[in-house]
Amino acid sequence: MEWDWAFVWQIMPTLLEGFKITILATVLGAAVAAVVGLLLAIMRRSPIPAVSRTVGFVSEFIRGTPLLVQLYFIFYVLPDIGIRLSPLVAGVIGIGIHYATYTAEVYRAGIENVPRGQWEAAKAANLTTPQTWVHVILPQALPPMIPALANYFIAMFKETPLLSAITVLELMNQAKSIANSNYRYIEPMTLVGIFFLVISLISVVGLRWLEERYARMDD
Amino acid sequence: MSVWSGYLTLILEGALVTLQLTIMGSALALVMAFLAGLGRLSRIFAVRALATTYIEFFRGTSIFVQLFWVYFVLPLAGLTLTPLQAGVLALGLNVGAYGAEVVRGAVKAIGREQTEACVALNLSRYQRMRYVILPQALPLMLPTFGNNAIELLKGTAVVSLISLTDMTFQAQVVRAQTGNTLIPFTMILILYFAMSWTISTAMRWLERRMSRNLDGVRS
Numbered sequence: 001m002e003w004d005w006a007f008v009w010q011i012m013p014t015l016l017e018g019f020k021i022t023i024l025a026t027v028l029g030a031a032v033a034a035v036v037g038l039l040l041a042i043m044r045r046s047p048i049p050a051v052s053r054t055v056g057f058v059s060e061f062i063r064g065t066p067l068l069v070q071l072y073f074i075f076y077v078l079p080d081i082g083i084r085l086s087p088l089v090a091g092v093i094g095i096g097i098h099y100a101t102y103t104a105e106v107y108r109a110g111i112e113n114v115p116r117g118q119w120e121a122a123k124a125a126n127l128t129t130p131q132t133w134v135h136v137i138l139p140q141a142l143p144p145m146i147p148a149l150a151n152y153f154i155a156m157f158k159e160t161p162l163l164s165a166i167t168v169l170e171l172m173n174q175a176k177s178i179a180n181s182n183y184r185y186i187e188p189m190t191l192v193g194i195f196f197l198v199i200s201l202i203s204v205v206g207l208r209w210l211e212e213r214y215a216r217m218d219d
Numbered sequence: 220m221s222v223w224s225g226y227l228t229l230i231l232e233g234a235l236v237t238l239q240l241t242i243m244g245s246a247l248a249l250v251m252a253f254l255a256g257l258g259r260l261s262r263i264f265a266v267r268a269l270a271t272t273y274i275e276f277f278r279g280t281s282i283f284v285q286l287f288w289v290y291f292v293l294p295l296a297g298l299t300l301t302p303l304q305a306g307v308l309a310l311g312l313n314v315g316a317y318g319a320e321v322v323r324g325a326v327k328a329i330g331r332e333q334t335e336a337c338v339a340l341n342l343s344r345y346q347r348m349r350y351v352i353l354p355q356a357l358p359l360m361l362p363t364f365g366n367n368a369i370e371l372l373k374g375t376a377v378v379s380l381i382s383l384t385d386m387t388f389q390a391q392v393v394r395a396q397t398g399n400t401l402i403p404f405t406m407i408l409i410l411y412f413a414m415s416w417t418i419s420t421a422m423r424w425l426e427r428r429m430s431r432n433l434d435g436v437r438s
Contacts, residue, residue, distance in 0.1 A: 064415035066376035
């Protein structure tokens with residue numbers, strides 16, 4: 001089968017339509033992952049063992065099982081108990097929570113990397129807990145986290161094709177429907193690959209720059 | 220209850236396919252990781268370029284896109300694969316690219332003085348790698364290899380989308396036939412978690428064993 005440029009230009013608008021959804025899902029998912037991850041990291045540090053142990057186990061469980069199955073679970077099981085979600089919302093929640101368990105580890109490592117002396121000094125200077133976090137701990141903990149967080153952001157972007165399995169009309173799904181209705185797989189599938197590859201390569205350059213700017217965090 | 224035993228067998232059969240994919244995929248990934256990882260450290264430019272291209276290409280797109288590409292586009296080039304072969308190939312090459320970076324990182328983490336000592340002892344490049352560098356680098360690679368194996372296990376869920384009858388596929392079959400989503404999906408989530416837990420426990424054991432012989436070599 002030959003590569004057909006006319007077909008490529010014909011399907012491009014549909015693919016770009018899907019690509020917009022891919023970007024939207026990535027950005028929303030990243031927002032969920034950033035917030036939920038922080039909550040998980042804070043709960044993991046809880047002095048109550050029941051809370052920290054439970055959160056630890058749940059994170060471990062989510063990290064040890066496939067995102068695809070979790071997406072099915074959210075999309076098919078939750079409606080049984082009366083929670084109906086649109087495919088995109090279910091996908092964003094699924095991917096967001098999955099990656100939150102990874103970002104939580106980044107937050108945890110970042111916070112633990114702040115030397116004990118800083119906490120003690122804050123206490124000695126009579127800062128309140130919120131002041132300690134906002135003015136002392138977070139300004140030191142956040143910059144080293146940025147490259148690691150960006151890394152997961154890219155990973156998330158690459159995982160969004162899974163959303164096609166729960167009928168989100170993102171790039172991969174558009175490509176599949178084009179392929180199935182035209183019986184041509186080579187152009188749509190290759191183009192999806194190229195789309196992802198180009199964005200990933202650009203983001204790898206961006207990531208290198210971030211790593212140089214903010215010293216790499218050893219994990 | 221007797222109805223369920225049939226469905227249980229179905230899911231367990233799927234678990235076997237998942238295991239098979241994980242083991243064969245990991246074997247391929249391990250080979251690719253060492254080939255590409257050591258390839259990136261080669262003196263020959265062409266080998267370095269080839270290894271870098273492989274790594275960037277497979278890390279730049281997701282396993283899902285690669286799987287579809289292997290399954291739908293390669294047949295057009297005259298290479299028809301069964302779903303199992305396509306799955307093992309895509310999973311192995313994808314995770315191998317991540318593993319290659321681990322191999323490279325671990326080899327580079329072994330101090331310069333080790334290399335210099337080998338030169339002083341007149342060891343050949345092969346001997347240096349085989350008897351001095353790799354035995355020290357291997358325990359450094361193991362924890363990340365364990366994580367990669369878990370990523371591969373999670374990646375196997377995606378093969379259900381190219382109609383390979385793995386655990387996720389069978390859970391969908393059970394869902395379609397019984398209309399019940401909660402039981403099959405909870406069950407496979409637990410099975411996936413049990414498998415990833417086994418991998419991480421086995422890796423920790425292996426790591427302890429391998430570093431035992433190195434007592435006193437590394438500080």
